[in-house]
Amino acid sequence: MLTFGPIPSRRLGRSLGVNNIPPKICTYSCAYCQQGHSSKVQIERQFFYPPEEVQKAVQKQIYRATAAGETIDYISFVPDGEPALDINLGRAIDLLKPLNVPIAVITNASLLWKADVRAELARADWVSVKIDTVDEKIWRKIDHPHRGLSLPLIMEGILAYASKYQGTLCTETMLVQGLNDNDAELNKTARFIAQVKPAVSYISIPTRPPADQKIKPPDEKAVNTAYQIYSRYIDKVEYLIGHEGNSFTYTGNLEEDLLSITSVHPMRESAVKELLDKAGQEWIAVEQLIADGKLIELNFDGSKFYMRKLFDNYRR
Ligand code: SF4
Incomplete structure (x- = not known):
């Protein structure tokens, strides 16, 4: 299925998902991935589906949803893999633009060192980049990257992208117990994220069974500490922990x-x-x-x- 939803998303409202990558082709095979281990870890961008087919599938889904009285706030590229591996990502975004629904991409950021990926992601209205750590050893333990990737190069790519991007840029950090949740690590990661100047820096934890059964989420104390440390450097920090609450609205209850x-x-x-x-x-x-x-x-x-x-x- 090329599309799904719209489903409720705390970050994106009613989000119509686009699955532009076959499961689960990724540049990483994160230990916490809730889709299991990657079927293929690669860094070469390639053709997966004709972008016209993606556009048709989205159009059809919008038609169905609208007929059922549903609203759509975002068309979101959120495949079970890395969306920027799709060599036609930019073209697909261009084809979807005339539908007049804002376009979001949730990426692990590992290909942002490539100028073509930065240029294509620049066309989306809302982009989230993954920044789990800035420590190479910890990055290898958590994200199990393709061996052709380099963290310093990715970080440079993220900063280059952030400095030019005109849309809404967010970051997401997945905290894993015993790996990236200690004070020193959190301070380093937060300092880097501050340079990215995201609209919101989201902190998440594994809430569903991870690919690697040894992976555990940090406890509430560590999650609170992460929030406090991030808030020292970053203007807006929020949890993204799975409770799709009606945040900040006073309902009287x-x-x-x-x-x-x-x-x-x-x-x-x-x-x-x-x-x-x-x-x-x-x-x-x-x-x-x-x-x-x-x-x-x-x-x-x-x-x-x-x-x-x-x-x-x-x-x-
Ligand atoms: S980047 Fe996302 S899809 Fe890829 S392995 Fe990590 S969590 Fe899974």
């Missing part, structure tokens, strides 16, 4: 509001108190959520933070 906000970022004690005041409720409501195992209290730098419990369903 305290539990819903607290859990949806704290699934995007931890809340300071003072912010929680403000929310309680708005809802006309007392601190006991927070204590109840903690007792129910829905919310957890964490300390960082002498302040208290509140965060949604992440791991109710995850096998740890």
